[in-house]
Amino acid sequence: xxxxxxxxxxxxxxxxxxxxxxxxxxxxxxxxxxxxxxxxxxxxxxxxxxxxxxxxxxxxxxxxxxxxxxxxxxxxxxxxxxxxxxxxxxxxxxxxxxxxxxxxxxxxxxxx
Amino acid sequence: xxxxxxxxxxxxxxxxxxxxxxxxxxxxxxxxxxxxxxxxxxxxxxxxxxxxxxxxxxxxxxxxxxxxxxxxxxxxxxxxxxxxxxxxxxxxxxxxxxxxxxxxxxxxxxxxx
Numbered sequence: 001x002x003x004x005x006x007x008x009x010x011x012x013x014x015x016x017x018x019x020x021x022x023x024x025x026x027x028x029x030x031x032x033x034x035x036x037x038x039x040x041x042x043x044x045x046x047x048x049x050x051x052x053x054x055x056x057x058x059x060x061x062x063x064x065x066x067x068x069x070x071x072x073x074x075x076x077x078x079x080x081x082x083x084x085x086x087x088x089x090x091x092x093x094x095x096x097x098x099x100x101x102x103x104x105x106x107x108x109x110x111x112x
Numbered sequence: 113x114x115x116x117x118x119x120x121x122x123x124x125x126x127x128x129x130x131x132x133x134x135x136x137x138x139x140x141x142x143x144x145x146x147x148x149x150x151x152x153x154x155x156x157x158x159x160x161x162x163x164x165x166x167x168x169x170x171x172x173x174x175x176x177x178x179x180x181x182x183x184x185x186x187x188x189x190x191x192x193x194x195x196x197x198x199x200x201x202x203x204x205x206x207x208x209x210x211x212x213x214x215x216x217x218x219x220x221x222x223x224x225x
Contacts, residue, residue: 004155033212040121042114042201042215043156056210090155099144099205101213103155 003027004104006091011109013078013085021076021107023091032074033092033101036060043090049074078109086111115139116204118216126224131189133219135202138183142204146213147176147187150199159200160187192223 004025013019023032031050035043045058049068063082068074074093078085088108092101117136125131135145143164148156162169162176162185169176175188189196199220203213 006155031211035215040217042116042118042217043213044215045212048210048212050210058212088153092155094211097207097211099207099211099213100146100158100161102158103148105155106153108153 004091004093004102006089006104006107008107009105011107012112013109014112016080018077018079019109021078021089021091021109023074023076023104025072025074025091025093025104027093027095027102028071029093029095029102030071031094032068033094034058034064034066034074034076035090035092037088037090037106046076046089085109113138114217115142116202116214116216118202118219120219121217122220122222124222124224125192127194128191131187131192131196131221131223133187133189133200133202133221135185135187135216136183137185137204137214139204139206139214140183141206141208142214143207144205145176145178145185146203146205147174148201148203149196150201150218156201189221192221194223194225197221197223 033048034046047066049055065077091104146161147159150156199218
């Protein structure tokens with residue numbers, strides 16, 4: 001059954017700690033994306049990757065880092081430099097030049 | 113600057129009636145538009161899309177209308193059902209360049225039984 005998985009569903013971060021959110025897809029999609037959703041706001045693009053070993057900053061990349069070592073995996077690290085990390089994080093993927101992105105179930109990050 | 117805008121944060125509709133959700137955009141380079149439906153604590157699911165070469169696209173109870181001159185699109189749901197209650201996001205892309213999606217802030221639809 002193809003799809004996008006994100007783990008964990010909930011994640012707690014302590015002050016000064018880096019945390020990594022997992023995103024895996026078995027759709028054989030080329031492009032992958034990370035978005036952040038805050039209450040009452042739309043989805044804002046953090047980072048995206050169109051091919052393996054390449055990624056680009058989105059609109060709100062500060063305080064985040066990514067890697068794309070495998071086609072199916074696009075982990076997001078929320079670093080201690082991100083001063084307001086509490087949000088709902090969504091991973092998405094897209095095939096080739098198709099416009100439609102398909103989303104994972106999301107990870108909610110909370111700060112202790 | 114928000115390039116895709118959904119000016120109505122919420123909408124309530126009686127079951128069986130029509131729901132109309134609106135979306136405006138500012139970037140004339142956008143040529144593909146999508147609607148997503150989102151339940152709380154879940155990822156958005158793709159609903160319907162439209163290319164700028166069309167002015168209407170229909171899929172069952174869902175119809176999207178595009179008015180390019182007004183830079184406006186709308187999603188019609190008829191008849192509305194309680195299970196349609198969710199947040200609806202419109203999104204737009206320009207198929208040149210990175211082909212990224214730009215999202216509106218969403219409209220929460222409540223269908224009253």
